[in-house]
Amino acid sequence: MAPKLPPQHPLQHSTTAAADGQADHAHHASPKGIMRWLLTTNHKEIGSLYLIFSLIMFFIGGIFALVVRAELFQPGLQLIEPEFFNQMTTMHGLIMVFAAVMPAFTGLANWMIPLQIGAPDMALPRLNNFSFWLLPVAFTLLLSTLFMPGGGPNFGWTFYAPLSTTYAPPSTTFFILALHIAGVSSILGAINIVATILNMRAPGMRMMDMPLFVWTWLITAFLLIAVMPVLAGVITMMLMDINFGTSFFDAAGGGDPVLFQHLFWFFGHPEVYIMILPAFGIVSAIIPTFARKRLFGYASMVYATAAIALLSFLVWAHHMFVVGLPLAAELFFMYSTMLIAVPTGVKVFNWVTTLFRGSISFEPPMLFALAFVVLFTIGGFSGLMLAIAPADFQYHDTYFVVAHFHYVLVPGAIFAIMAGVYYWLPKWTGHYPHERLAQCHFWCSIVGVNLTFFPMHFAGLAGMPRRIPDYALQFADFNLVSSIGAFFFGISQLIFVLVIVLCVRGGRKAPAQAWEGAEDLEWSVPSPAPLHTFETPPVFHRSHHGD
């Protein structure tokens, strides 16, 4: 254990750190224009690249969703053919998961982890550059499949074999390649994050002193390293089935289509936690800041995150309750899934108790974080319902499941990302985001999200299967409301872009400590954070988490 260090105000280091940074920067002439961005190894620039990329992909994936919702606006086929409908649902899911949510978190990690642990950069800066630039390649390739003969992937983001092998369009080989490239990017990014966190913390910062965003990302990175290779394995098996005559998933050749699902969900369930753990970290930073009170139960937050991560390897077959697993397997996966709700609950209780007897104000990041707590919890409740295996025989593959995962992913993961962006924008740009516009964005998003996804619970319970381009008349009202909500939500996101653009260009100046109650090291460097920070490690002073 490191000896207890003399207390020292963090702001003192920041001035030296910043000065060092600027001096150093003047030494070498960095490339200009496009080359600067292609070749950059700076964690802040790469973080910005990731964030911009994911924002663009968020809109592309969003447009696909709106095409789907437009078709579902009323019964009948009006706008698009079922074949294209399937391509849209598939692409929407793939783009949102792999190109919007995951890169957004990686972008936040790039920007904030070095700042939060007092490191000058990521441990492996060139690898960092490579990880990012793989993504535009992967997703340009993926999107290009839409223009290939036979169209793009049309088998759902879960691409169950044999629909995705024997029965798939010819472009599937490119889909596999794109996913491989994106997977390599994720693994390299995760390795970098682990290396950074384990090796580059400021002197005196123990693991249990790390901000929760760092903790949750560390655990997420281990999840990524563990399961992305499984995804790579399963898509390679598909590739072989399609192109080289193997029969891993082809029953006619002695293969096993259910094996596909086991492999996919062994990746897929941890994947859903990959998309939510960093969100937990962000919310755990924002709520204490604006409640002006230390996070309740820091240690139990860390343990709960670790417990969720470990359990997430043991619950995958809850996505497969109706594939005909043996009774013993059904019971095992039902119990383990119910169990995972416990650490999730602990987190919610901790956030609420942090609010209790705090001194609360409602800046934009806080609005999004509070909405996260409420709406993510609603998604957790439907998750708990889905965990009841006998009931899942009714819920499975209906709009009820669609409602569940959209509650945990949109007002869950995506609201947390937006909360993080509003929280750290002053640090990135040196300006506060426009408060009124941000509030407007928030209220529009809240209304839009609930209008879109709440009726889906009812549609699902009433019997509407997911992934259908047309539906029976009794589902018409639910779908009408959902579609209106979706367009409202989609258009509201333009406000978000506006706020970001305005904030980059100007606005009320932010000091180093942009939020009164904020504690972590990133608030000790000036706003905007200079290109190079913490070139001499700050001395970490332990006022917060541990004792």
Next chain:
Amino acid sequence: MRSLWQWLLPTCVIAGANQAQANGWNMPVGVTDISRDIYGLHMTIFWVCVAIGLLVFGVMFYSLFRYRHSKGAKAAEFHEHTSVEVLWTAIPVLILVGMAVPATATLKNMYDTSEADLDVMIIGQQWRWRYEYLGEDVAFNSNMSTPWEQIRGEAARGEHYLLEVDEPLVLPINRKIRFLMTSDDVIHSWWVPDLAVKQDTIPGFINENWVQINEPGIYRGQCAELCGVNHGFMPIVVHAVEEDEFEIWLAERKEAAEQEAMGVDREWELDELMARGEPVYRAICASCHQAEGQGAPPAFPALANNAQLIDDLDWHIDRIVNGVSGTAMPAFRSTLNPVEIAAVVTYTRNAWGGDTGDAVQPASIAEKIVQ
């Protein structure tokens, strides 16, 4: 604004739950003992969630009102409390154990497929269901009967739009019926909410499930697993009837099957085959090869003006009898009878300007199937 929100959410959840039955907002109670059990589990876990939600959100919104910075609230210092933390870990565990017990019992019951009175094989196919009453020599396909004009908005939509079929599955009430479920192509999922049966049909596997229906009636459902372009258009209709009514129906079907079998041995005219072939084509082939045989390349080749097909009758028949492995074209040897195959082959060779004049005889197809 926030108070409105706090009020609105639970209210609309509860309102939804109460009206549920009448207007289709909730899971149906269904017509089997198991569907009732499942409905009970669903409502229990739902109210558990509502209770926890009221508690958690209650504390949360109370804090948001009570401890506001703008009203001069000073933050307290506490940041951990072991016994509270242990408690709120332990209590949820107990609640969950309380849920797991009845859920386990129901699940065991659902898995008990022993001692069935009747076995029905359910086969998923792109994009229809095939039902075979095992040991009874009765088997048929069940296709969606909603006309495409309704889907395209060119005709008024009927009451059971998308949930109607040409031949429903007929089952007796009060008898334990075991389903053996498989697929000829991709994975489908046979789901009828009122029976609380949802089970994937998987190529190469035979899954089991069972029902015992308590009330006669017509129960509708849909395929629940994405299975390709027409996934949205493969509904299920179950006709549950009194037991004696079922016996009569079954006897009629058996006789009809014998009639059809006799048709194999006689000579068929071209016109007869064309007339028999057209509905088969429309029900089975048109979903891929399109209404006018124009196909949808590259996945689904055109049949109209297809030189290879016209030139080589044996090749043509072989494609249909044995399918084309590695593609979406299934083998129809066991899903269509020789008369139907002969008729549809004749139809494709003579419709859309093909005019080969070939009248393919069912007897010759029967020979090919035996090989």
